[in-house]
Amino acid sequence: MDHEDARGSALTALAALLDRSIEQIAQAAEDGRTYDRGRIVSLSDLWDNAAVPLLRAVTAATPAEREDRARALLRAMVTRRPQHRERVLEQVGGQWADLLPTSRPAVPQRDFFGVVRPAPSVCTPEAWAGLTADYELGAAGVRRLWVEQEGAAGASGTLELSVGRRYPATATASGAVLAVQLHGLTEARFDHTDRHGAVLTCGAGGVTVRLGRGGVLRAAGAVLSVEDHRWHESAAGRRADAVTPPNDPPRPRPAPAEEPELAPAAGRVARVLGVAMMEIRSVRSAAEVGRVPVAALCRMLAGAGGALVATAGDEAALGRLYEEWRARRPVREDGEPSPLPGRVRFASWSAARDGRRAEAVVVLASAPGGPGGLWLTSSYEHPEPAVFRVELTGGQLSAEVAG
Structure with a gap:
């Protein structure tokens, strides 16, 4: 097999994907006023468990093996995370579309x-009518809610509701949870x-939740989305059970x-590389924002893909x-951070x-050096608050937490 085909070098494409991922993470973390936690997590998640296979591709003995390993890693990245297919193609080029599994x-x-699972x-x-047929939403209780600003102007939110079942379930040791992931949040x-x-x-006209x-x-x-271990007994679950094919018989895996x-x-x-990406991805937990030096880690790794290819696998x-x-390598800020006054970028409450x-x-965006420079991010946790109120209106997020 030729080590490259008409699409070019898979290893070069993989290196470019790494460099662009790092650049885009850095942009998303650069300024507290436009800090985009979701984008940071998504971009770093692409590289979960990819560092060792990438180095195996870089250090393979022959050009053909390097290309085979690079192609295998590109496929694996999308197989593990199908939602990343479009992002990968956007970065490496549409000529690789036939290599990547479709969603x-x-x-x-x-x-x-x-x-059967939902x-x-x-x-x-x-979809909503189907849920109300199986679950009692009128008495639902908020289990968790978060509201977050994304980038320069966007906002999103997630609402988790503890809901009662309308259908007779044979076991009810744990309750059901309905999650509503809201995009384009305006209020x-x-x-x-x-x-x-x-x-x-x-x-x-959109979605409204009262x-x-x-x-x-x-x-x-x-x-x-529904989290319910008895969902297969609901009306929707029974309908799905009737049309969902059985699993294939188990086969021995080589x-x-x-x-x-x-x-x-x-x-x-x-x-x-692997630890740095894992640290960056840890801002999945909003409480880690401000502790993890995302921008500094990106500066450390800047140009990593090109630098790896340039080594040609040479140990020296x-x-x-x-x-x-x-x-x-930057130092992580461990310990309880001191919240700085600033603009709210994220607020969540969990029961x-x-x-x-x-x-x-x-999570706050703060400007200790004055608003003319880059703003910082800080986060703080408040256990068992007596007061928690959050409001998003006119593109501005505010929160009151006390007690």
Whole structure:
């Protein structure tokens, strides 16, 4: 097999994907006023468990093996995370489309035991009517809510509701949870003392969720998902069970091929890259924002893809790259951060459950050096708040947390 085809070098495309991912993460983290946590998490998530396979591709013995390994890694990245297919093609070019697996439609699937499980669905009047037939939304309680500003102007939110079942379930050891993921959020108002009861309407004009007596969430659209271990007994679950094919009989899996150990310098480079991406991805937990030096980690890794290809797998060159990264590695800010005054970028409230106490988390964009420079981000956790109110109006997010 030729080590390259008409599409070009897969290893070069993979290196460019790494460099662009790092550049875009840096842009999303550069200024607290436009900090985009969701984009940072999505871009870094693409590289989950990819550092070692990438170094195996870089250090493979022949050009053909390097290309085979690079193609395999591109496929694996999309196989593990189908939602990243369009992002990968946007970065490496549409000529690689036939290499990458296509996304399967979101439909109910059977788990390992053959029990049918629900799939997320776009919020439509029909989807909502199906949920209200199986669950008691009028008495639902807010289990968790967060509202977040994204980039320069966008906003999103997620609402989790503890809901009662309308259908007779054979076991009810744990309750059901309905999650509403809202995109294009334009208005939010919520007080944690007014959190029982939910009414949702959706149509061409968007999605509106009314909570309690005075709470409201308005958005361009939403995705609905259900977490219910007895869902297969609901009306929707029984309908899905009737049309979902049974699982294929289990087949013995071939033993995985034994992979070569990376040489010492290549292994050290892989560890630094993998740990850095894992640290960046840890801002999935909003409480980690401000502790994780995302922008500094991106500066350390700037040009990493091109630098790796340039080493041509040479151990001495990889050793020098490792020393460069180690010299530039930033220090994580552990310990409880001191919140700085500033603009609210994220606010969440979680009810007490499963032995965990109620908690609020707020992320702020702050300008200790004056508004002319880059703004910083800080976060703080507030256990068992007596007061939690959040409001989004006119593109401005505000939160009140006390007690």
